[in-house]
Amino acid sequence: MIHKDALIDPSAQIADSAIIEKGAFIGKNCVIGENVFVGYNAVIERDTTVGDGTKVCMNAHIGGDPQDYSFKGEDTKLIIGKNCLLREFCTIHRASTKEDVWETVVGDNCFIMSYAHIAHDCKLRNNVTMTSFSALGGHCRVGSFVNMGGFAAAHQFVRIGSGCMIGGKSTLLKDAPPYCLLAGTPAELEGLNSVGLKRRGIGPEVRMELKRALSIYMDLTIKLADLPEELSFLHPYPEVVEFIDFIKDSKRSFVRG
Secondary structure (H helix, E strand, O other), rough: OOOOOEEEOOOOOEEOOEOOOOOEEEEOOOOEOOEEEOOOOOOOOOOEOOOOOOOOOOOOOOOOOOOOOOOOOOOOOOEEEOOOEEOOOOOOOOOOOOOOOOOOOOOOOOOOOOOOOEEOOOOOOOOOOOOOOOEEEOOOEOOOEEEEEEOEEEOOOOOEEOOEEEOOOOOOOOEEOOOEEEEEEEEEEEEEOHHHHOOOOOOOOHHHHHHHHHHHHHOOOOOOOHHHHHOOOOOOHHHHHHHHHHOOOOOEEOOOO
8 A cells, every 4th residue: 555645756666565654755766575564754765675574664764875975876776675674764875886786785584773874885684683873884794683782883894793792882893703792992802692692592512612612712812813723623513613704704803802
């Protein structure tokens, strides 16, 4: 159902089961999936795909141009996954042209709370939670089941590994390895996110091995380049392998202290 006072560009594709409320704006080349809800005065600016079952609440603004001096109006895109919840006044921008694929991507089942911001070229995997006023700079990479507390911020190009919990008001300037707790300005490691792992059904033997991995990782007498070899004796649970693979590459170095 599309309200008569919604503003819809003729090029937009909207599923019959979608609900578009009064005052909503859906712009050029947008694709709105099945059972999507677009609230009162929400804006989906252009070149945005919204996956099935996602809710775009009133006054959310997604699909706007990237805040990038070099942007010249190219047809870049924003892709929102299925069953996401985008709350009031959150903002998510389309990509710039500085990466091979001109897409900002938000995965499935993500919860983007009021006033949170996702900048151009970010790639979020599934089940990410961004609490109110948290923000991601451009080109960030965020793994699955990450939780960012209120007012937490990540510098551009930072990677956040799967299962991390970033404390409120934290400032993340370097890459955060998977399954960790981080807090502070600048953010520091506080330990393993054991509660999050338990909630996801990760067994005690895996959690123990991840604690061993984190203990080795936090030993500053070991050079960063030597960490993969130092960690190689650990049991190759998928979560441990993910941890090791993550620290093999970085543009911004890693939070270790």
